[in-house]
Amino acid sequence: MSNEEKELLDAARNVVRIAKQKGAQEVATSAGKSREVEVQWRDGALEKISEATSRSIGLQLYVDGRYASLSTSDLRPHALERFIEDAVALTRTLAPDPFRTITDAKLYEGRQAKDLGAEDPSYDSLSAAERLQQAKTLEALCRAERPFGKAPEILSVTSGVSDSQSVGARVHSNGFEGSRRQTSFWLSASVTLKDPDGRRPEEYGYGGARMQKDLPPLKDIAEQAMERAAGRIGSKKPESGVMTMIIENRSAGRMLGSFLGPANASSFQQKRSMFEGKLKTKVASALLDLTDDPFVHKGFGSRLWDGEGIASKTMPVIKAGVLENVYIDTYYGKKLGWAPTTRSTSNLAWKYGTKDLSGLMRDAKDAFLVTRFLGGNSNGTTGDFSFGVQGFRVRGGEKAESVGELNVSGNHIDLWHRLSAIGNDPYPYSSMRTPSLVFEKVQFAGA
Amino acid sequence: MSDNLSTVAKAGFAYFASFGVDAPLVLQTLEAALSKGGDYADLFFQHRIVHRLTLEDGEVNRAYAGVEVGVGVRVLKGDQTGYAYTEDLTPDAMRRAAQTAAAVADGPSRARPQSFSIGKHHALYPLKTPWESVRTEQKLPLLQRLNKDAFAKDPRIKKVNVSFVDEAGAVFFVDSDGKVAFDEQPMTLLSLSCVAEQDGQREQNGYNTAARDGIEFFTGDRMDRMVKEAVERTTILFEATQPPAGEMPVVLAAGSSGILLHEAIGHGMEADFNRKGTSIYADKINKAIAQPFVSIVDDGTQKHARGAVNVDDEGNEVQKTVLVDKGVLATYLHDRISAKHYKVAPTGSGRRESFRHSPLPRMRSTYMENGPHHKDEIVKSVKKGIYCHNFSNGQVQIGAGDFTFYVKNGYMIEDGKLTRPVKDVNIIGNGPKVLEQIDMVADDLTIDEGGWTCGKDGQSVPVSQGMPTVRVKALTVGGRGQ
Numbered sequence: 001m002s003n004e005e006k007e008l009l010d011a012a013r014n015v016v017r018i019a020k021q022k023g024a025q026e027v028a029t030s031a032g033k034s035r036e037v038e039v040q041w042r043d044g045a046l047e048k049i050s051e052a053t054s055r056s057i058g059l060q061l062y063v064d065g066r067y068a069s070l071s072t073s074d075l076r077p078h079a080l081e082r083f084i085e086d087a088v089a090l091t092r093t094l095a096p097d098p099f100r101t102i103t104d105a106k107l108y109e110g111r112q113a114k115d116l117g118a119e120d121p122s123y124d125s126l127s128a129a130e131r132l133q134q135a136k137t138l139e140a141l142c143r144a145e146r147p148f149g150k151a152p153e154i155l156s157v158t159s160g161v162s163d164s165q166s167v168g169a170r171v172h173s174n175g176f177e178g179s180r181r182q183t184s185f186w187l188s189a190s191v192t193l194k195d196p197d198g199r200r201p202e203e204y205g206y207g208g209a210r211m212q213k214d215l216p217p218l219k220d221i222a223e224q225a226m227e228r229a230a231g232r233i234g235s236k237k238p239e240s241g242v243m244t245m246i247i248e249n250r251s252a253g254r255m256l257g258s259f260l261g262p263a264n265a266s267s268f269q270q271k272r273s274m275f276e277g278k279l280k281t282k283v284a285s286a287l288l289d290l291t292d293d294p295f296v297h298k299g300f301g302s303r304l305w306d307g308e309g310i311a312s313k314t315m316p317v318i319k320a321g322v323l324e325n326v327y328i329d330t331y332y333g334k335k336l337g338w339a340p341t342t343r344s345t346s347n348l349a350w351k352y353g354t355k356d357l358s359g360l361m362r363d364a365k366d367a368f369l370v371t372r373f374l375g376g377n378s379n380g381t382t383g384d385f386s387f388g389v390q391g392f393r394v395r396g397g398e399k400a401e402s403v404g405e406l407n408v409s410g411n412h413i414d415l416w417h418r419l420s421a422i423g424n425d426p427y428p429y430s431s432m433r434t435p436s437l438v439f440e441k442v443q444f445a446g447a
Numbered sequence: 448m449s450d451n452l453s454t455v456a457k458a459g460f461a462y463f464a465s466f467g468v469d470a471p472l473v474l475q476t477l478e479a480a481l482s483k484g485g486d487y488a489d490l491f492f493q494h495r496i497v498h499r500l501t502l503e504d505g506e507v508n509r510a511y512a513g514v515e516v517g518v519g520v521r522v523l524k525g526d527q528t529g530y531a532y533t534e535d536l537t538p539d540a541m542r543r544a545a546q547t548a549a550a551v552a553d554g555p556s557r558a559r560p561q562s563f564s565i566g567k568h569h570a571l572y573p574l575k576t577p578w579e580s581v582r583t584e585q586k587l588p589l590l591q592r593l594n595k596d597a598f599a600k601d602p603r604i605k606k607v608n609v610s611f612v613d614e615a616g617a618v619f620f621v622d623s624d625g626k627v628a629f630d631e632q633p634m635t636l637l638s639l640s641c642v643a644e645q646d647g648q649r650e651q652n653g654y655n656t657a658a659r660d661g662i663e664f665f666t667g668d669r670m671d672r673m674v675k676e677a678v679e680r681t682t683i684l685f686e687a688t689q690p691p692a693g694e695m696p697v698v699l700a701a702g703s704s705g706i707l708l709h710e711a712i713g714h715g716m717e718a719d720f721n722r723k724g725t726s727i728y729a730d731k732i733n734k735a736i737a738q739p740f741v742s743i744v745d746d747g748t749q750k751h752a753r754g755a756v757n758v759d760d761e762g763n764e765v766q767k768t769v770l771v772d773k774g775v776l777a778t779y780l781h782d783r784i785s786a787k788h789y790k791v792a793p794t795g796s797g798r799r800e801s802f803r804h805s806p807l808p809r810m811r812s813t814y815m816e817n818g819p820h821h822k823d824e825i826v827k828s829v830k831k832g833i834y835c836h837n838f839s840n841g842q843v844q845i846g847a848g849d850f851t852f853y854v855k856n857g858y859m860i861e862d863g864k865l866t867r868p869v870k871d872v873n874i875i876g877n878g879p880k881v882l883e884q885i886d887m888v889a890d891d892l893t894i895d896e897g898g899w900t901c902g903k904d905g906q907s908v909p910v911s912q913g914m915p916t917v918r919v920k921a922l923t924v925g926g927r928g929q
Contacts, residue, residue, distance in 0.1 A: 049529050069511050095508040199727060200726070381649050388851035445924060
């Protein structure tokens with residue numbers, strides 16, 4: 001354990017002690033510290049460098065059967081003590097809540113001792129000059145790209161290099177203690193091109209990793225950004241119609257996220273879940289198989305315990321289209337009489353298909369390929385959704401003309417039953433690791 | 448030193464004195480910030496105290512209290528920015544932050560300011576009682592009343608959620624030109640959300656109100672309106688269906704329809720995008736882009752508005768800025784960097800989420816001025832289209848100009864009359880094309896009282912918006928009905 005972790009654990013224990021002294025019966029505390037650095041390079045010159053060292057303390061107070069949560073960045077000892085004292089008094093003005101208890105200590109048991117590969121040991125050796133050089137090179141690489149064999153008219157290119165290192169500790173008054181360290185590194189490039197019709201389409205490429213050495217080559221990011229931006233040139237609004245929809249892996253998280261959004265105890269208990277009454281029933285095509293997997297090596301959502309201190313376990317969420325489990329925290333679990341699982345998603349493991357995006361397009365023959373979502377929303381209570389999208393028409397199994405100013409609408413339960421193929425291409429820069437997805441007979445609104 | 452100056456500077460130093468901030472520390476930090484040859488530096492101190500109470504299942508049994516304190520140090524060299532912040536307001540930590548931000552430049556050090564000056568501060572949100580002095584017991588009845596009244600209003604209501612937020616605190620700004628600004632910035636937001644049930648079907652919706660105001664903002668009338676709107680907006684969803692898919696005339700109701708302006712033109716007029724050449728409006732200043740009866744403004748000076756600010760986050764005077772003047776594109780929204788780039792005066796639009804962020808040109812309260820038409824005449828003019836009056840969110844692509852907004856409640860218009868209700872539909876259009884297609888504007892401008900928040904580059908700031916009833920000749924409606 002590093003000295004920083006020891007210091008933060010001590011700080012958290014101290015806060016638990018103060019809160020108990022001020023009248024709380026139980027306390028859960030987290031203490032965190034992070035460093036974030038970002039360099040932006042735009043059109044041949046440095047645009048911005050920023051660097052921050054941040055710290056904070058969070059608490060959940062259980063006072064006389066009542067509950068409040070707190071956070072503060074004012075860590076001066078007398079200010080912190082006063083803040084907790086005031087908060088205990090505030091908590092006492094609330095109505096008692098019999099469902100509100102600190103996490104059951106039994107759920108702390110069985111914590112695994114796996115190495116999640118969350119921290120790059122060489123983080124501190126990354127120099128300011130190195131970040132600057134990467135950002136500069138990435139911008140130049142974008143400008144050197146010739147997407148679809150042509151030099152596009154570039155209006156602006158911004159590249160970004162950022163990284164962060166964070167340390168956190170958690171202490172609960174009923175016995176939980178834990179600490180962890182994480183790093184992450186991100187590269188991005190955003191490109192604005194001139195469309196002969198007067199528009200200035202912008203697209204971006206990005207990639208990230210827990211370890212610096214796992215970052216994709218700068219060239220890949222440049223290629224991604226320029227190809228995507230050039231793909232927007234001449235985009236047209238197509239006719240409305242019912243079509244096959246292919247969602248590219250990078251964008252599929254938007255659709256999946258809004259589908260899984262109400263799959264939790266809070267939404268069930270508050271009567272805001274389209275899944276109510278559907279546990280252990282079929283909510284999607286048999287192709288859909290999702291497991292919450294907190295132990296993915298170097299995964300962005302990996303953890304040995306969750307935000308309530310519950311020891312992590314893998315959990316099947318949807319198996320062959322059947323909703324097996326939902327996300328259950330202590331509080332809403334208690335209100336529903338259900339045993340807690342975990343409050344939120346870690347990483348998702350899928351049953352991937354056998355084909356990449358090109359293969360899926362070839363099979364679909366005639367479709368819309370969605371490469372980006374633009375606004376829209378989803379109603380978690382009814383499952384209705386309506387999103388703005390852009391992408392390409394697929395004709396004869398090949399990517400054809402660029403389309404935009406298009407909406408896709410439907411109901412999630414209906415849509416996920418129409419899932420007809422899953423790609424073999426998990427998106428690596430997200431904890432959801434979405435593959436490309438194919439849905440049949442989807443309503444698009446255009447001209 | 449003028450009286451006004453000493454008042455502002457004294458108030459700022461007095462507020463932050465308990466954190467150990469005094470004039471010598473500020474000057475030393477600015478000196479460190481300019482030690483590597485930056486052209487300019489500023490310090491942005493902030494203290495923010497947030498309280499939230501939540502009512503669920505009939506009881507106010509959840510509270511949140513949060514405190515943020517810190518200082519952001521910015522150094523500019525030409526258009527280039529160096530930024531660092533610290534939550535530790537000790538001399539060592541502030542010097543380290545200043546030296547980090549200073550690294551954007553590479554040259555001989557520059558002198559710190561010799562004297563202080565202030566720009567104009569408005570006084571837009573005086574409070575009868577500051578939030579620090581309002582006891583929890585005074586807030587609880589507001590939540591309990593909304594809960595009770597919502598259940599009483601309609602037996603179909605099955606769940607009610609109320610959340611009450613108040614914010615107190617201050618920002619204190621000092622820059623290397625000697626400019627000083629200080630502003631105490633209150634905010635409050637009350638949200639009511641309902642779930643209703645009918646024949647086994649469930650619907651959820653809500654209503655919220657927000658202002659830079661005290662507890663006196665929540666008058667009986669406002670509370671009654673919140674209940675009425677939240678319950679009606681929820682229960683009407685049982686009758687609502689999907690509109691058809693495709694292009695059709697869209698009538699936007701007076702009020703929160705200002706979301707269209709926010710997305711279709713507001714963001715595109717933020718000068719940073721134009722300075723970089725990445726906005727679709729980058730070469731359109733002084734060009735006619737809409738009908739002569741279309742005037743659009745962004746105004747930071749509305750009393751108690753959620754989007755109001757007495758002084759912007761760079762110490763500049765806040766204005767009513769005309770974006771479109773009688774159909775002609777007039778003025779961008781500027782922060783310090785863009786104003787300097789375009790050699791114009793700042794518009795008081797430099798805003799930041801907190802001391803953790805450098806300022807950007809941002810909207811405040813965006814709305815369209817009244818036009819020559821009447822609401823009835825506008826609805827009557829539409830053979831088949833939709834009427835939208837409640838929105839949840841919107842988004843825009845600045846360069847391509849494509850934008851969307853999500854309609855939570857609306858009606859079909861058939862043969863000039865509002866007919867069946869519609870729900871949950873996203874609308875998509877292209878900014879400049881849509882402005883050209885606004886062909887009727889009514890005389891019933893309403894500034895919405897809701898708690899809107901605008902996101903840009905990872906920073907959220909409170910905004911307001913408003914609109915008279917407006918007709919857009921054609922927009923793409925993402926429906927799936929008949």
